[in-house]
Amino acid sequence: MASILVQFLNGLAAASTLFLIATGLSLIFGVTRIVNFAHGSLYMLGIYVAYSAVNAFQPAGPLGFWGGMLVAALAVGALGALIEILILRRIYQAPELFQLLATFALVLIIKDFALWVWGAEDLLGPRAVGLDGAVSIAGRRFPEYDLFLIAVGPLVLGLLWLLLHRTRWGTLVRAATQDREMVGALGVNQKLLFTSVFALGAFLAGLGGALEVPREPAQLFLDLSAISDAFVIVVVGGMGSIPGAFLAALIIGEVKAFCIGIGNVEILGVVVSFSKLTLVIEFVVMAVVLVVRPWGLLGRPQAIQRAAPSHIEPPLRPASRGLVAGAVVLGVALLALPAYGTAYNVVLMIDILVFALFAASLHFLMGPAGMVSFGHAAYFGLGAYGAGLLLLRAGFPMEAALVAAPFVAALGAALFGWFCVRLSGVYLAMLTLAFAQIGWSIVFQWDSFTGGSNGMVGIWPAAWLSAKPTYYVLTLLLCAAGLLAMRRIVYAPFGYALRAGRDSPLRCDAIGIDLQRIQWAAFTLAGAFAGLAGAIYAFSKGSVSPEVMAISRSVDGLVMVLLGGVQTLSGPAVGAAAFTWLQDTIARNTEYWQSLLGLTILVIVLAFPRGIVGFLAWRFGRAEEIE
Amino acid sequence: MTADAPILELSGVHAYYGRAHILSDVSFTVRRGEVAVLLGRNGAGKTTTLKTIIGLVPAVKGEIKFSGQRIDGLPPYRIAASGLGYVPEDRRIFTDLTVAENLDVGRQPPREGVPSWTLEKLFALFPNLAEMRNRPGGRTSGGEQQMLTIARTLMGNPSCILLDEPSEGLAPVIVDQMAVAIKELKAEGLSVLLSEQNLHFATAVADRAYIIEKGHIRFGGTIAELSANEEVRNAYLAV
Ligand SMILES: Nc1ncnc2c1ncn2[C@@H]1O[C@H](COP(=O)(O)OP(=O)(O)OP(=O)(O)O)[C@@H](O)[C@H]1O
Ligand SMILES: [Mg+2]
Numbered sequence: 001m002a003s004i005l006v007q008f009l010n011g012l013a014a015a016s017t018l019f020l021i022a023t024g025l026s027l028i029f030g031v032t033r034i035v036n037f038a039h040g041s042l043y044m045l046g047i048y049v050a051y052s053a054v055n056a057f058q059p060a061g062p063l064g065f066w067g068g069m070l071v072a073a074l075a076v077g078a079l080g081a082l083i084e085i086l087i088l089r090r091i092y093q094a095p096e097l098f099q100l101l102a103t104f105a106l107v108l109i110i111k112d113f114a115l116w117v118w119g120a121e122d123l124l125g126p127r128a129v130g131l132d133g134a135v136s137i138a139g140r141r142f143p144e145y146d147l148f149l150i151a152v153g154p155l156v157l158g159l160l161w162l163l164l165h166r167t168r169w170g171t172l173v174r175a176a177t178q179d180r181e182m183v184g185a186l187g188v189n190q191k192l193l194f195t196s197v198f199a200l201g202a203f204l205a206g207l208g209g210a211l212e213v214p215r216e217p218a219q220l221f222l223d224l225s226a227i228s229d230a231f232v233i234v235v236v237g238g239m240g241s242i243p244g245a246f247l248a249a250l251i252i253g254e255v256k257a258f259c260i261g262i263g264n265v266e267i268l269g270v271v272v273s274f275s276k277l278t279l280v281i282e283f284v285v286m287a288v289v290l291v292v293r294p295w296g297l298l299g300r301p302q303a304i305q306r307a308a309p310s311h312i313e314p315p316l317r318p319a320s321r322g323l324v325a326g327a328v329v330l331g332v333a334l335l336a337l338p339a340y341g342t343a344y345n346v347v348l349m350i351d352i353l354v355f356a357l358f359a360a361s362l363h364f365l366m367g368p369a370g371m372v373s374f375g376h377a378a379y380f381g382l383g384a385y386g387a388g389l390l391l392l393r394a395g396f397p398m399e400a401a402l403v404a405a406p407f408v409a410a411l412g413a414a415l416f417g418w419f420c421v422r423l424s425g426v427y428l429a430m431l432t433l434a435f436a437q438i439g440w441s442i443v444f445q446w447d448s449f450t451g452g453s454n455g456m457v458g459i460w461p462a463a464w465l466s467a468k469p470t471y472y473v474l475t476l477l478l479c480a481a482g483l484l485a486m487r488r489i490v491y492a493p494f495g496y497a498l499r500a501g502r503d504s505p506l507r508c509d510a511i512g513i514d515l516q517r518i519q520w521a522a523f524t525l526a527g528a529f530a531g532l533a534g535a536i537y538a539f540s541k542g543s544v545s546p547e548v549m550a551i552s553r554s555v556d557g558l559v560m561v562l563l564g565g566v567q568t569l570s571g572p573a574v575g576a577a578a579f580t581w582l583q584d585t586i587a588r589n590t591e592y593w594q595s596l597l598g599l600t601i602l603v604i605v606l607a608f609p610r611g612i613v614g615f616l617a618w619r620f621g622r623a624e625e626i627e
Numbered sequence: 628m629t630a631d632a633p634i635l636e637l638s639g640v641h642a643y644y645g646r647a648h649i650l651s652d653v654s655f656t657v658r659r660g661e662v663a664v665l666l667g668r669n670g671a672g673k674t675t676t677l678k679t680i681i682g683l684v685p686a687v688k689g690e691i692k693f694s695g696q697r698i699d700g701l702p703p704y705r706i707a708a709s710g711l712g713y714v715p716e717d718r719r720i721f722t723d724l725t726v727a728e729n730l731d732v733g734r735q736p737p738r739e740g741v742p743s744w745t746l747e748k749l750f751a752l753f754p755n756l757a758e759m760r761n762r763p764g765g766r767t768s769g770g771e772q773q774m775l776t777i778a779r780t781l782m783g784n785p786s787c788i789l790l791d792e793p794s795e796g797l798a799p800v801i802v803d804q805m806a807v808a809i810k811e812l813k814a815e816g817l818s819v820l821l822s823e824q825n826l827h828f829a830t831a832v833a834d835r836a837y838i839i840e841k842g843h844i845r846f847g848g849t850i851a852e853l854s855a856n857e858e859v860r861n862a863y864l865a866v
């Protein structure tokens with residue numbers, strides 16, 4: 001009994017922090033319609049900055065300690081304002097994907113910044129001055145500081161309510177959440193409103209981080225774990241609803257606390273570690289909520305965007321005779337590569353082909369099907385791990401493992417996709433990211449099965465394929481077949497239905513196309529092709545590690561698609577080649593490849609806020625429009 | 628500036644939705660203190676004209692002057708804050724906000740030489756609203772929403788307002804109330820540009836009329852001139 005009470009209190013303390021992060025995310029989204037992927041990074045910065053500030057001010061006594069916390073939260077808030085002014089303000093009219101990518105670029109940059117300033121070691125801050133004792137609750141010792149944290153959540157909820165309902169600023173924020181264009185037409189300068197909302201959201205994330213300093217060491221992975229928690233909470237609670245975020249934070253906080261409290265349990269002779277399953281249980285909670293209330297517990301059905309810029313995708317054109325001839329010549333040249341290239345060329349080319357297939361599968365999802373995924377690497381990873389596990393744990397021959405691995409990925413994609421196709425736009429992107437993070441933490445934590453953080457080694461191809469040139473030819477054939485298959489599908493009736501659904505869901509419904517089922521099938525197919533790429537990759541490296549399904553791999557895929565252009569089918573392959581080659585040449589020379597990548601994304605997004613193809617159309621098509 | 632200088636003046640304005648050319652060479656003026664009406668059938672371009680004036684649709688060519696200042700190219704909030712009020716056709720009430728909060732969103736500082744509006748004064752003009760101050764905007768009737776959206780714009784103390792089809796979809800009694808309200812606004816010294824399909828209503832409230840058809844202005848003159856010109860009415864307004 002006493003232990004249940006203590007678990008419950010632990011859950012409440014965790015819920016406060018989760019609420020602070022998720023509510024800021026929700027507020028920012030409500031007004032600016034931008035999902036801030038960097039929100040977890042702001043939280044992480046809150047911990048790091050507070051760690052430094054508290055250590056610097058500590059000698060000044062309690063005031064130094066608490067002042068340090070506040071300074072850290074304010075600094076993160078100021079950074080938020082700066083981000084809004086310098087970056088987001090320029091891309092409010094840009095396509096959604098660009099907005100998501102821009103905030104993701106910030107994730108990469110902030111992570112490398114933290115690595116550069118604070119190093120890779122975990123940093124544990126001092127205990128809270130004045131609250132470092134423990135009280136006795138039902139015969140157990142419970143930290144005073146956690147009691148304080150429990151109070152913070154409701155306190156912030158109350159203050160936010162007052163701010164939103166008792167000030168004109170709050171009235172404007174609520175009005176802009178519903179119809180920001182009208183707020184502007186009534187004479188309100190939205191720039192100030194947007195900047196202040198972003199600063200407040202960032203401040204709350206920073207505060208959430210700072211308050212964790214006495215409890216949790218500052219670590220570099222906290223950004224992504226915080227953002228996926230926040231996404232889960234926002235999806236469960238309802239986007240844009242602050243009470244919803246509070247309720248969902250309580251639920252998730254309690255779920256986590258009880259999972260950790262239960263620890264290892266023996267079920268039917270198998271030891272199940274609940275403390276490692278927290279993310280999976282969170283996922284189950286989210287799944288149930290999504291099925292019952294797709295817009296979250298206290299949210300409402302997604303409002304129809306007003307004045308959304310209508311992006312009309314140009315129709316795809318079948319390949320001309322010239323293009324076909326070019327492809328044949330390229331194919332022959334590639335096939336002959338081992339004859340004239342170096343061994344290193346061959347290895348690099350295997351990578352390029354694998355990523356071309358991976359990027360094309362993501363493009364298949366984003367372009368024709370119109371679903372932006374921020375977690376596509378999950379299926380690449382499932383293919384890679386599927387191949388490794390079937391080979392090493394199930395004793396499959398290599399050929400069978402290679403054939404079966406895409407089905408493993410397809411199975412995973414079918415499971416996750418079933419939920420994803422129920423959402424669209426940013427909600428879909430958030431959910432895909434949360435799923436990918438869940439997949440990643442499963443393989444990362446399941447030491448006994450997946451090898452945990454070390455991954456698995458000894459995943460080599462069969463003897464007849466073991467020579468690199470032979471494996472290269474196999475890779476070329478499989479990737480080309482995958483690319484052609486996807487191309488076929490896009491031009492088949494299935495592909496027409498997909499594109500029709502992307503361009504006009506309502507009309508599609510009217511002519512009797514079951515859009516959700518078609519999208520689900522597309523999601524599963526895209527997962528299978530990504531899985532094939534993953535399996536080929538695993539056998540080419542001889543090993544797999546959790547990095548194959550990390551979020552950054554998903555983002556690599558997005559950048560490849562973006563580089564090549566979303567509007568063409570051959571774009572992703574070109575983008576993948578350019579990206580892989582760049583990474584190969586640059587990453588070897590710097591520790592900070594991620595932030596370079598982030599900066600590149602920002603430059604692309606800021607320089608071409610209409611998308612590269614949109615930019616070209618605008619640059620060269622405008623004159624004709626006006627005449 | 629002379630007393631009868633136009634408060635609003637469009638010259639040679641063109642506007643587009645994407646590639647579709649919606650407004651061509653639109654020119655007209657609204658004089659200070661008068662009620663002007665823009666008449667036209669469905670899809671003629673009335674809403675687009677008003678949205679172009681307030682800056683929600685860019686004016687690609689031409690000039691728009693408000694109180695002698697160029698306003699084309701400015702963002703909507705600057706145009707609105709300079710004293711030009713906009714009441715949208717679809718009302719766009721903030722449904723989650725109470726009636727009083729809706730009004731608060733429209734609030735702007737008082738302006739010199741322009742009537743200043745307080746809640747009391749607005750409730751005198753639209754008595755229905757007074758009783759429902761604390762009701763969510765989403766739970767009001769169509770007529771009440773039409774009053775609320777006008778009242779919300781008036782909270783910005785405009786010197787001129789753009790009213791997009793205020794009589795649309797309202798019961799005849801409410802339409803009559805609306806006509807009274809518009810005349811009161813005129814009496815307060817406001818200039819009004821109204822878009823309408825309802826010729827009867829327009830004749831009752833307006834001093835001057837312009838007819839728009841397929842994005843071109845086809846007629847301009849006083850209401851008396853329009854009443855006398857059956858040919859024009861038959862060509863552009865009769866259904
Ligand atoms: N968002 C839009 N995108 C493309 N075309 C539009 C859009 N809105 C309006 N149009 C077109 O512009 C033209 C003018 O429309 P507008 O709304 O200005 O007409 P209106 O005179 O206000 O009509 P109504 O009396 O029905 O309100 C119409 O042909 C309409 O189809
Ligand atoms: Mg209209």
